[in-house]
Amino acid sequence: MAGAESTTRERLAEEIRSLRERRKRLVDELVQSAGPGDSGDSSQELQGGDEIVAIDDRIAELENLLAGGIEVQGVAPGTEVVLRSADGSTQTYKVVAIPEEVLAGEEDITVTSESPLGLALVHSQQGETVRYPTPDGQAEVEVLSIRRPS
Incomplete structure (x- = not known):
C-alpha cells in the first residue's frame, strides 16, 4: 500500500x-x-x-x-470487500479515501469511502445485505467478506 x-x-x-x-x-x-x-x-x-x-x-x-487532513465518514480506506450483486455476480473492491487514489485501470474495482456504497458498508458484517442509492435507484448487495485494515 x-x-x-x-x-x-x-x-x-x-x-x-x-x-x-x-x-x-x-x-x-x-x-x-x-x-x-x-x-x-x-x-x-x-x-x-x-x-x-x-x-x-x-x-x-x-x-x-x-498534510493528512483526510476526514473519513464512510468505511475505512484500505478495506477490501467482496460483494455479490442481485444478478449473482461477485466482485472484490478496494476502498480508498479520495478519488485521486483510484489507480488507472482500477476504476471498476475501487470504491471511495464516502461514496454511497462506502457509506452503506460502514457497519456491515459478512452475510449482511446492504442497500445504497444509485442514479438508477436503490441497489442491493450481499457482503460476502470484509477485511478492514489493521
Whole structure:
C-alpha cells in the first residue's frame, strides 16, 4: 500500500504544481488586460477572478489532503470487500479515501469511502445485505467478506 500512497501523493503534488502554473498565467492575463476597456473586458476579468478563486480552493483542498487532513465518514480506506450483486455476480473492491487514489485501470474495482456504497458498508458484517442509492435507484448487495485494515 505504501507504493500506491506514494504514487497518489506524487499525483496530488503534480496537480498542485499544474494549478499554480495555471493560476499564475491567469493573474498575468488579468494584469495585462487591466486598464481602460469596455464592459466585455470587465466580464472577462470577473470570470478570470472566479476561476482564480476556484483554483485557490482546489489547491487548498489538495494541500490539506497531502498534510493528512483526510476526514473519513464512510468505511475505512484500505478495506477490501467482496460483494455479490442481485444478478449473482461477485466482485472484490478496494476502498480508498479520495478519488485521486483510484489507480488507472482500477476504476471498476475501487470504491471511495464516502461514496454511497462506502457509506452503506460502514457497519456491515459478512452475510449482511446492504442497500445504497444509485442514479438508477436503490441497489442491493450481499457482503460476502470484509477485511478492514489493521
